[in-house]
Amino acid sequence: MTVNELPLVSFFKRMVDPFIMLGSLYLILLVQEERFDGHYLVLMIIVFFVATYVYEQIDLYRTLRSGRLLAYARDIFIGWAIVVAVLLIIGRATGLEYRYSKIALLTWFGIAPIALLLSHLAAHWIAVRRSQGGELRTALIIGANEPGFKISESISSNPYLYIEVHGFFDDRNQIRQPASLSSPHLGTLAEVVPYVRQHNIKMLFISLPISAQPRILNLLEDLQDTTASIYFVPDIYTFDLMQARLDHVGGVPVVGICETPFIGINGVIKRASDIVLALVIQILLLPVLMVISIGVRLSSPGPIIFKQRRYGLNGEEIIVYKFRSMAVCEDGGMIVQAQRNDVRVTKFGAFLRRSSLDELPQFFNVLQGRMSIVGPRPHAVAHNELYRKLIKGYMLRHKVKPGITGWAQVNGLRGETDTLEKMQSRIEFDLDYLRNWSLPLDLWIIVRTVREVLRRNNAY
Secondary structure, X not given: OOOOOOHHHHHHHHHHHHHHHHHHHHHHHHHOOOOOOHHHHXXXXXXXXXXXXXXXXXXXXXXXXXXXXXXXXXXXXXHHHHHHHHHHHHHHHHOHHHHOOHHHHHHHHHHHHHHXXXXXXXXXXXXXXXXXXXHOXXXXXXXXXXXXXXXXXXXXXXXXXXXXXXXXXOOOOOOOOOOOOOOOEEEOHHHHHHHHHXXXXXXXXXXXXXXXXXXXXXXXXXXXXXXXXXXXXXXXXXXXXXXXXXXXXXXXXXXXXXXXXXXXXXXXXXXXXXXXXXXXHHHHOHHHHHHHHHHHXXXXXXXXXXXXXXXXXXXXXXEEEEEOOEOOOOOOOOOOOOOOOOOOEOHHHHHHHHHOHHHOOHHXXXXXXXXXXXXXXXXXHHHHXXXXXXXXXXXXXXXXXXXXXXOOHHHOOOOOOOOHHHHHHHHHHHHHHHHOOOHHHHHHHHHHHHHHHHHOOOOO
């Protein structure tokens, strides 16, 4: 997904388009009572690859993002005409054209582009309604110069970007900006981070010249204590990157240097896998959950479920569920981590902690959308406020949803982190996970988690 695209648009681009093109053919065959055989399967495979390539070359989504709906419709039909022409050439060259129903194909050639157009217009309408409901992405521009002004003009002239620029930050006293720009000068670079925190800014575009590299480096270091996505203009950078990607905003090139891996189709895959796995696990473990609930109730006075405030996606507070394993429920400004032979831990709670069964209620957090099965483990709010001041890049782990298990936990950093060095090592693994995420990596972490739990190491 580019800076311009919302997840809904990217989802249609990668998943729904092939389904519409191929699904419409299958429905036509059903209506016309044509037999679906291997030849039609081959046709679908060819269409998938040809159409994907053609529409990527045309970049028809660019015209929709700029609001040119007529040009967008034109691009859909031109692209489909190219696909049909390629299919006819292949059919004639291979002799396969005689294997298909001409009526079915002609009907499909006419219906498919209309279905594509209507589906994207529907997605576009939904995205507009969502943006009108307050889901505009807030942004700042760091550097009141020509690249910064061009970014601002591009955003203001493209309402379908769903970005709202609050203004500019620059150390210069005299800000010479075009009279057409309505975005104000908000302050100096030293005031950027407080403003980002206070107004929950989602995006920053840094357009400072390369001669300002020391100031940029200082600003990037300070911004690591926020969850804002950062884009650097122009495309020259020498920084430690996270999910870096070349991008553009209204045709202006930018480089994303600090972004979440779960955008576009990756976000859809991540969420879908979370829902499926969480539902299956909860159903299979329902008897276990009931037995544990009875055991917690009998072990000591207090609630069965322990609720604790944690930091979730974008550093926002969430409520995380666990089976209560202690005789107390601490959730204040000072929290002492559980240690070996901790007197606060009940006997039954010690068993739950060693086996990690106390974490099972967090699958409900996954279904709620607050957590993921795999991701950086959520820390108590008190611990976050402590370590974000001591460890560089600590808050970057909150660019994704916290997980029930994570890359750090399967690499020996599960349980108590009684030294700053241990916590630093955990954060390094968390950030490494963000840089290298893939679905196979998630599945591998789950497999290793099961193995680690069976060993019952490091949990008190």
